[in-house]
Amino acid sequence: MGTVAGAQQILAGLKEAGIDLVSSVPDINVLQLINLLYEDKQIMHVPVGREEEGVGVCAGAHLGGKKPALLMQNGGLLNSCNGLTTTALQFGMPILLLIYYAGDIGDNAFHMVGLVTEPVLQGLGIKYIVMRDPGKVKQDIAGAVTLANSSKRPVALLLTRAVL
Amino acid sequence: MKRFECLQAIAPLIKNELFITTAGGATAEWNAVHPSDGNIQVKTLGLCSSIGLGLALALPKRKVFVFDGDGALWMNLGTLATIGLHHPKNLIHLCWDNQQYESSGGEPTVATAGKIDFAGVASNAGVKSSRSASTVDELKQAVSHGLSHDGPHFIWARIEAGRAEAPPLQYDELENKYHFIRYVEETEGINILRVPMPASYLLK
Numbered sequence: 001m002g003t004v005a006g007a008q009q010i011l012a013g014l015k016e017a018g019i020d021l022v023s024s025v026p027d028i029n030v031l032q033l034i035n036l037l038y039e040d041k042q043i044m045h046v047p048v049g050r051e052e053e054g055v056g057v058c059a060g061a062h063l064g065g066k067k068p069a070l071l072m073q074n075g076g077l078l079n080s081c082n083g084l085t086t087t088a089l090q091f092g093m094p095i096l097l098l099i100y101y102a103g104d105i106g107d108n109a110f111h112m113v114g115l116v117t118e119p120v121l122q123g124l125g126i127k128y129i130v131m132r133d134p135g136k137v138k139q140d141i142a143g144a145v146t147l148a149n150s151s152k153r154p155v156a157l158l159l160t161r162a163v164l
Numbered sequence: 165m166k167r168f169e170c171l172q173a174i175a176p177l178i179k180n181e182l183f184i185t186t187a188g189g190a191t192a193e194w195n196a197v198h199p200s201d202g203n204i205q206v207k208t209l210g211l212c213s214s215i216g217l218g219l220a221l222a223l224p225k226r227k228v229f230v231f232d233g234d235g236a237l238w239m240n241l242g243t244l245a246t247i248g249l250h251h252p253k254n255l256i257h258l259c260w261d262n263q264q265y266e267s268s269g270g271e272p273t274v275a276t277a278g279k280i281d282f283a284g285v286a287s288n289a290g291v292k293s294s295r296s297a298s299t300v301d302e303l304k305q306a307v308s309h310g311l312s313h314d315g316p317h318f319i320w321a322r323i324e325a326g327r328a329e330a331p332p333l334q335y336d337e338l339e340n341k342y343h344f345i346r347y348v349e350e351t352e353g354i355n356i357l358r359v360p361m362p363a364s365y366l367l368k
Contacts, residue, residue: 021222046221046250048214049242056214060184063204063215063345064222065356086208087215091341 002164006134007032010098010163013141014069015042019096021066022046023054027073027100029164034071051076055083058095067145069096074103074117074158075110084124084154092152096145101130101158121156128156131163165300167260168328170321171197173300174307180351181311182219182344185231186212188267189327190260194231196330201347204340205333210239213247213257220252220316223352227254227311234261234275235268237282247316248290256310256317257291262325270325286318296320 010033023046026034037045048054051072058068077099088095103114121128129140140157148155175198183203185191191205206212216230237259259282263275274280287294293315297303303321310317345356
């Protein structure tokens with residue numbers, strides 16, 4: 001379920017990078033982060049029922065001047081592929097994708113989802129970082145947001161348990 | 165009623181409201197009746213209402229219209245629950261229901277059998293104001309109500325199939341997006357595309 005300290009560091013990194021709206025679908029490993037988002041006054045939190053809705057919410061939020069992120073599990077990345085392709089990529093929408101990396105080495109669930117996650121991101125042409133170093137969390141978030149804004153594309157951060 | 169006559173009837177009610185329109189005939193017809201940089205055409209079937217929700221939440225003082233279709237709404241029916249949950253007062257979600265996938269060749273949708281009540285689904289999902297319209301006058305009244313009252317609003321427009329002759333949108337999606345964002349910047353007095361220097365510039 002992650003630690004409060006890990007979630008606090010990620011939330012602080014999002015704020016420093018200018019993220020002001022997070023759409024989300026929960027995973028047990030980002031429970032602490034979701035809990036913080038529900039309480040936070042600075043970042044608008046928009047829970048959705050299915051991850052592709054979140055791609056739409058983030059795209060619309062960008063059109064209205066927000067700096068959006070979509071928090072989900074990698075199964076949700078698979079649910080979102082058409083929206084990412086024909087909305088986020090085709091229109092050039094800067095969206096930060098915060099993806100819990102289920103099925104990663106050391107994770108005992110969803111191994112097939114873990115297996116296809118990086119090839120799917122590569123196939124979509126979405127740059128990503130696998131976050132394994134708690135000491136680089138803020139730097140990774142800032143770097144991903146910088147690239148999303150300059151390339152006007154989604155950029156992904158794969159959150160492993162080491163940083164949560 | 166035909167969609168085109170409905171669009172002609174509601175165009176005079178519009179000032180600078182923003183329009184997210186689904187892939188399909190409604191987009192070309194609306195741009196013929198009301199050409200504006202405040203119109204953007206969605207390419208992902210079903211996602212227009214989610215995009216409209218995000219825009220409405222980002223600009224809570226601006227009225228945002230979504231032009232959906234029965235096939236598109238079926239693909240993302242959960243959107244009504246999400247809109248009901250977040251309850252944006254400024255969203256007017258209008259579903260043009262012609263009971264078919266007209267752009268795909270006229271195949272049946274969930275609406276063809278006549279069993280689904282989209283307005284009932286919206287209402288029971290928590291959307292504050294939900295109406296159905298089968299005549300041009302009813303539709304005009306529903307849109308007027310949406311413009312003058314807090315929502316969210318859902319309008320189920322029960323139309324005949326068939327398209328009016330209207331040219332396709334003259335922009336590709338990137339040009340459409342830039343025009344739309346510049347229009348939002350100008351009319352809202354905000355800066356969207358020139359983002360502040362991100363924190364990473366300060367990192368080694």
